[in-house]
Amino acid sequence: MRSQRKNNNEALAKFLSQSWGLCKLMRPKQWVKNGFVLAPLMFSGEFMDLEAVSRAMFAMFLFCVASSAVYIINDIHDIENDRRHPRKSKTRPLAAGIISIPAALTLLAVLYTVLVLSWFIAPKVMLVIIAYSVLNLAYTFKLKYLPVIDIFVIAIGFVLRVYAGAMAVGAP
Numbered sequence: 001m002r003s004q005r006k007n008n009n010e011a012l013a014k015f016l017s018q019s020w021g022l023c024k025l026m027r028p029k030q031w032v033k034n035g036f037v038l039a040p041l042m043f044s045g046e047f048m049d050l051e052a053v054s055r056a057m058f059a060m061f062l063f064c065v066a067s068s069a070v071y072i073i074n075d076i077h078d079i080e081n082d083r084r085h086p087r088k089s090k091t092r093p094l095a096a097g098i099i100s101i102p103a104a105l106t107l108l109a110v111l112y113t114v115l116v117l118s119w120f121i122a123p124k125v126m127l128v129i130i131a132y133s134v135l136n137l138a139y140t141f142k143l144k145y146l147p148v149i150d151i152f153v154i155a156i157g158f159v160l161r162v163y164a165g166a167m168a169v170g171a172p
Helices: 002-025 028-044 048-078 078-086 101-118 122-142 149-168
Strands: none
Touching: 002 048, 002 101, 028 048, 028 149, 048 078, 048 101, 048 122, 048 149, 101 122, 122 149
């Protein structure tokens, strides 16, 4: 009986650790940046229109999904460097060995499925998100190693967030 309880506790602990690791892999602390998607609500005067607010919130959600997908690809790409880094080796779930690459790829597939399906709901916003994703994939594989260019890429990411919000609420 104790052996069974111990096995159950270990299984639960592993499940919780991996669940927490998958959440951390998506970097929810970084989602705050996606608040820029909501800026056009204020500037267009649409912040009292419930439909406009819901479209903008959906666009912000999609940016959270897209940015999480980019972070997962970045973490897979940088896994060996992150393992050698004193801080990242402990805080990044892939580098720390909490999450396996197949588990990360499964989560990535789920995130991209959400984005593909969202094309049918918000195609204009998705065009901006595609641009954001392509830019950030280029950043992951090449642009982050180019001084000054890396800063411009990050800045453009914020502009694209605002632009997606404008597309969501129909602001000029």
